[in-house]
Structures are given as C-alpha cells and as structure tokens.
Amino acid sequence: MTRPISAAAAAAIEAAIARLLRDTTAEEELTVSRLATEAGLSRATLYRTPKLLARFRKAAAIRQPAPKPHSATADRIRQLEAEIATLRGRENDELRALRTANNRMAQHIQALSLLVGEMERRMRELQAEARPDSRRVPLTVPLPR
Numbered sequence: 001m002t003r004p005i006s007a008a009a010a011a012a013i014e015a016a017i018a019r020l021l022r023d024t025t026a027e028e029e030l031t032v033s034r035l036a037t038e039a040g041l042s043r044a045t046l047y048r049t050p051k052l053l054a055r056f057r058k059a060a061a062i063r064q065p066a067p068k069p070h071s072a073t074a075d076r077i078r079q080l081e082a083e084i085a086t087l088r089g090r091e092n093d094e095l096r097a098l099r100t101a102n103n104r105m106a107q108h109i110q111a112l113s114l115l116v117g118e119m120e121r122r123m124r125e126l127q128a129e130a131r132p133d134s135r136r137v138p139l140t141v142p143l144p145r
Contacts, residue, residue: 002048012039013049017056021063030060 016039020030035056036043046053 005045005048009039009041009045010049010052012041013046013052013056015039017052017059021059024063030056030063032056 013035016035020035020038024030032043032046032053036046039046
C-alpha cells in the first residue's frame with residue numbers, strides 16, 4: 001500500500017497542472033515527466049496521486065492535436081522514397097560494373113605494356129645480332145592516314 005502525499009505536494013501538483021495547461025501551446029507535448037519537473041517532485045510521487053494524474057492526462061489528451069489524417073501527399077512521399085531507394089540500388093550496381101570493367105582494362109593495359117617491352121627487348125637483340133657488313137633496314141610501320 002502506498003502512503004498518501006502531503007498537502008503541500010498535492011498543491012504543487014495542482015499548481016503545475018494549471019501552469020502547464022495555461023502556458024504550453026497545443027504543439028508541445030504534455031507528459032508526466034514534464035509535470036513532475038514543473039511541480040518539483042519525482043514521478044513516483046505523482047503516481048501516488050492517481051486522481052490528480054488522471055485529471056492531468058484527461059486535460060492533456062484534450063489539448064493534444066488530433067492525428068493528421070492519412071493524405072495522398074504522404075503516400076506520394078513514400079512512393080518517391082521507394083523510387084529513390086531503387087535508383088540508388090541501380091546506381092550502386094552500375095558503379096560496381098564500371099569498376100570491374102575498369103580493373104579488367106587496367107589488367108589488359110599492363111599485359112600489353114609487358115608485351116611491348118618484350119618486343120622492344122627482342123628488337124634490340126636482333127639489331128645487335130645483325131652483321132656489321134649487312135645493310136640495315138629500319139623497321140617502320142606505315143602510319144594510318
């Protein structure tokens with residue numbers, strides 16, 4: 001069994017209820033925690049006064065704005081958010097594919113660079129093997145026009 005609160009605590013709660021109902025706007029939330037802070041008491045003390053607490057909750061319920069009806073705008077927002085999520089997924093897939101292609105091309109470039117280096121080395125070997133008395137013909141490749 002809980003012991004009753006003092007008359008001073010009850011008066012503080014009554015005054016706090018009156019102040020909160022008078023000074024708060026409809027958008028501000030009226031909670032038991034806020035009432036306890038306003039009264040300078042603990043929430044446990046408030047819970048020991050069920051009649052005052054019920055009166056506060058009833059007044060707070062009347063003051064709270066009614067929930068907004070479901071609107072077409074909210075549906076459209078949800079639809080657009082879903083579309084954005086889908087597009088981001090596609091974008092991530094495309095980026096992944098581009099990175100893969102880029103890595104593949106970098107590997108091809110590296111392989112071709114090694115091949116060119118090997119061919120240049122082989123050309124130098126062949127030029128060194130060429131006899132000094134033989135006529136040297138430079139290797140040229142016709143350029144496309």
